[in-house]
Amino acid sequence: MxxxxxxxxxxxxxxxxxxxQVLGPxxxxxxxxxxxxxxxxxxxxxxxxxxxxxxxxxxxxxxADVATARDDAPVALEVIEDIPAGxxxxxxxxx
Numbered sequence: 362m363x364x365x366x367x368x369x370x371x372x373x374x375x376x377x378x379x380x381x382q383v384l385g386p387x388x389x390x391x392x393x394x395x396x397x398x399x400x401x402x403x404x405x406x407x408x409x410x411x412x413x414x415x416x417x418x419x420x421x422x423x424x425a426d427v428a429t430a431r432d433d434a435p436v437a438l439e440v441i442e443d444i445p446a447g448x449x450x451x452x453x454x455x456x
Contacts, residue, residue, distance in 0.1 A: 423454050
């Protein structure tokens with residue numbers, strides 16, 4: 362049985378684009394905006410927060426300590442150190 366030749370990515374893209382319709386912009390509430398793409402850039406009048414770093418950046422955990430966690434079986438972790446942005450940790454997480 363003869364097989365059709367494989368399309369190039371450009372040919373496949375052209376076929377798809379020939380069958381789709383471009384949607385125009387629409388105004389929606391912030392709650393309805395989840396998962397959508399902006400029609401144009403949004404520019405802020407000022408930076409927020411107004412500094413180049415934040416006071417908190419996140420958490421570091423060992424995979425072994427959270428590997429068994431589930432919604433119905435959470436694990437408790439101990440905070441062993443607060444490390445402000447720009448500072449070097451003084452403690453290490455055990456083996």
